[in-house]
Amino acid sequence: MSQLGATVTSEGIRFAVWSSSARHLWVSIFNDSGTREVERLELKPEGEDVYALFVSSLASGTRYGFRADGDYAPERGLWFDPEKLLTDPYAVEIDRRYQYHWRLAARRNEGADTAPLMPKAVARALPEPVLVKPSLFQPGGLIYELNVRSFTKLHSDIPEAQRGTVAALAHPAVIEHLKRLGVSAVELMPITASIDERHLPPLGLHNAWGYNPVTFMALDPGLAPGGLAELRDTVAALREAGIGTILDLVFNHTGESDRLGPTLSLRGLDAQAYYRHLPDGLLANDTGTGNTVACDHPVVRQMVLDTLRHFVRHAGVDGFRFDLAPVLGRVEGAFDPDAPLLRAIAGDPMLADRVLIAEPWDVGPGGYQLGNFRPPFIEWNDRYRDDIRRFWRGDPGVVGALATRLAGSSDIFGRQGQPASRSVNFIAAHDGMTLADLVAYENKHNEANGEENRDGHDDNLSWNNGVEGETDDAEIARARFDDQCALLATLFASRGTIMLTAGDEFGRTQKGNSNAYAQDNAITWLDWAGRDRALEQYTAALSAMRRAFPALSDTHFLTGKPAGASAIPDVEWLTETGAPLGEADWNDPGRHRLVMMLGNSGGGRLAVLVNGDRRQCVFTLPIRDGYEWRPAIETQAIDLARPLPDRTVSFMIERRAGKASSRKES
Template sequence: MTQLGATVTRDGIRFAVWSSSARRLWVSIFDHAGSHETDRLELQPEGQSVHALFVSGLAAGTRYGFRADGDYAPEQGRWFDPDKLLTDPYGIEIDRPYAYHWRLAARRNEGADTASLMPKTVALALSRPMPARAPVFSPGGLIYELNVRSFTKLHPDIPEEQRGTIAALAHPVIIEHLKKLGVSAVELMPVTASIDERHLPPLGLSNTWGYNPVTFMALDPRLAPGGLAELRDAVAALREAGIGTILDLVFNHTGESDRLGPTLSLRGFDDQAYYRHQPDGRLVNDTGTGNTVACDHPVVREMVLDTLRHFVRHAGVDGFRFDLAPVLGRVDGAFDPAAPLLGAIAGDPVLADRVLIAEPWDIGPDGYQLGNFRPPFLEWNDRYRDDARRFWRGDAGMIGGLATRLAGSSDIFGKGGQPASRSVNFIAAHDGMTLADIVAYERKHNAANGEQNRDGHNDNLSWNNGAEGETDDTAIAKARFDDRCALLATLFASRGTIMLTAGDEFGRTQKGNNNAYAQENAITWLDWAGRDQALERYTSALAALRRAVPALSDTHLLTGEPAESSGIPDVAWLAETGAPLAEADWNDPTRHRLVMLLGDAGGGRLAIMVNGDRRQCVFTLPVREGFRWQPAIETQAIDLARPLPGRSVSFTTEHRIEKWQPVFGQSDAEKLVRAGPARAATGRVRDG
């Protein structure tokens, strides 16, 4: 298909859009302020439903929008209204953020022209594509999910004009923090331009998450006031530090919403083609947002591919996370792992080596597809999240579930003999309670969202140590700190790719709000000044351990078989006595203790001792002649008689006696000790 959008040349600009059912289309040209329409020029059909026009004398920086006319029958999916100014679906930059107004959703002839309410698309002359470079991130690393706006809004060391923007990600203090955590790639929650849901402005709220896009390529001016160059420069600075960038993109729905929603772009061009409809003409709602993008339509499929290529070629990003990804794989409404779009993404020459992550569920028929995407897609694993939370909440019979999740979830990702896990393990994400709130609030507290606490999940698998929200009691504070450490240690001990949401490393709280999408305020802004520095030091120590022990980040599924080179099994599961777990142990609903003994091809071993019981316990580990167990993240000699505290995870590595050296230096050990003595590794040896 011919190139769509605005193509800037030395002599002018060529405008081109696609519509299979519009009778007439125009490009509206605006002055540099975007406030006055100077020309309205009709596009001409060029075949294959493309309408285009070359306008001489125009240059980069031109503000424009489109208009379309044709049948108006919303109940049949026809919304043509020349009074609605439309954003270019291929627009790369807009001159102001979107702001919801009722006139944007007015029926034809019931509202005035919307040009004064709409951002104008800015024509850009793109530079040559960046040289192809392999992604920095590889599966098994640490993904750091962050909301650009909330991440640095309160950071005292970021210049005020940069706070809450993409540019702040390139600041040395941010890069230093990311490196301290061992971050392999940042995953940016949506940075493309979005619009508030219509119910938010009357409540005095705004959508801060950004999962309500209008088009797919244009960045939000609030997040990237410097435009595409700002994103490109931040990606380059992160790459220089060895950190990749993953964009969280929304191709499943747009902010045009249901039949009562605004007409902003795709709806006004060709609603029947861009969105899925039921036989009676009603919009399909597999997303819970009122509409569903028709990703099985050839024009939509090419637009998605063009968007991904654009961000690789012109911003250098490492990969993408796809929100409600089953929508991308729906063909005639049914999910197909071999859907044309999914196959085209994985096989595209520009995209084939990028990181691809699926959120493997939507709310449509058969919408839960965890484990059913094909390689190379990684998948968010909510089974990991739920089993880890259940174990540490103290639910009965969770020892087997925890072991399976620690080992990479072979029950989900080992289907058909697949050798590697594609799991993205996480305890908490942007959607739901923060890691700190999991152990402080048994129930959601979403009153601030203005929906009488009806929104958000009701089953959070969370608990509270003491009165909800209470922080003054020393015993309660310690119990919560220990539980947060245990959850973090479980995550960093898990085989495969792991994900940490920004601020969870230092105890961010949303005061029990588990659906804070509309809280553009201190509920979601990270409190850098008040962060829990002890928890942050502990997280850094865990990250250093994970980097030092390749068996933790390896994505190959464990077999229990010995390696040919060393004769050491890649994993052994032991009781606290040091004996292998028997079938009765696995089936014991009261068992909350476990040792995961990892071996590597070089003959080294790492013992991960999990004490989910509230009582302390002495763990016994098997020893080999010429070796000794030493704490993995402490330098002082181990006290073999000291019991492992309740509600804790400890790491111990095996070293040759004559060559033993601590894994980390004294400074790291001192940081960990200050994080809390309950984190100390321990173990008693036995012959075997």
């Protein structure tokens, strides 16, 4: 198929678009301000359902949109209406943000021309491709998930005009913070142009997360006012600091929503092909957002691949996170791990060494697919999230699940005989409660979302230390601080890739809101001035320890047997007395203590001491001749002769002892 979109040359611009059902297609050319249509030119069929036209004398910066005509029969998936201006699916830039208006969803002959309401695509001569370098991120590293706008909106060190933009991520203060945390790669929540859901404007709310795209390549002008060059320069600055960039992309649905939604792009060009429909003609809704992109259609598959290559070739990004990824693997509605699109992504030469992260669930039939993607995809692991929360909440009978999650979740990712984990371990993410709110709110508080607290998950496996939301009581504050430390320590002690959401390292709160997608305000903006610096320091120390002991970030499954030439097992599971955990211990519903002893950590063993009980406990570790145990983190002053505090995780490293070392039990 010939190249689609607007291709700028020195002689003019070639416009091309695909539709298998339209009878007529036009390109509308607008003036420099995008306020007046100056010319409407009909595109000519070129074969393979491509319509195109070369227009001489036009140059880079031209504003344009498409129009299409044909049958109008929504019950059959046909929405042709030449009064609807349509964004080019291959647009690389738009001139302003999308704003919802009811006329965008008006039926044919019921509304006026939508051109005044629509952003205009901007034809651009793309810059020379960047020199594509190997991905900086390797499995086992630390991913730092962030929302571009909320991350820097209140950061006083960043120039005010730059706050909340992609460019702000390249500011020295941001890079210094990321380096101090030992971040391997930032994962940017969607920065492509999106539109608000239709119920939000009447509530005075705005979609702050961006998971409602219109097209897939054009960046949001509010987040990246400098366009593709801004993203490219930021990626380069982060790479110079040793930090990779991962884009969170949404290919599973678009903001055109259900049959009552607006006609903005794909719907008006060929809804039958671009979206999946049920046998009765209704839109499939495997996403909970009203429509499902037909990723098994060859044209859609090509568009997804072209989008991924675009961001690697012209911005140099290190990888991608795929929202509701089973949609990308649905073939005729059913998930197939060997679906053509998934195989094409994994096998593409330009994408071969990029990190590929699947969110392995959607809301459609058979949509929960954790562990079922093929390598090289790694996967968000909600089983890890839930089991760690249950353990620290104090649920009975969870110690075995804790050990399995610490060790890389072989029960999930070892099913197909794979030797290494593909788990992305996380305790909190953008969706759900923050880390601080997990230990302060037993129930969600989503009242600000305007849906009477009905939205979002009801069970966040959270708990409340003291009076809900209370922050003045010192004892309550200390208990919550300790619980956050325990959760963070568990995360950094877990084998495989880990993910931390921005601000959780210093106690960000959303006041119990577990679904803050519509809160573009102080609820989601990170409070840099009021951050918990002690918690931030502890997180940085945990990260430094993790980097110092490769056994923690190794993705290979633990066997309990010696590794290589070493006589030390790669893992031993012990009780607090130093004895091996037996079957009775594993099955004891009241057990909330264990020791994970990892071998081959810098010449000695690393002991992870977990006391999830609400009582202090003395831990005893086995001694080897010529070795002694020392705290692995400088901020932890541990004396194993004394009880370890309740609800805590401690780390001890085994090192060779000096000549005067003691053989006493420790």
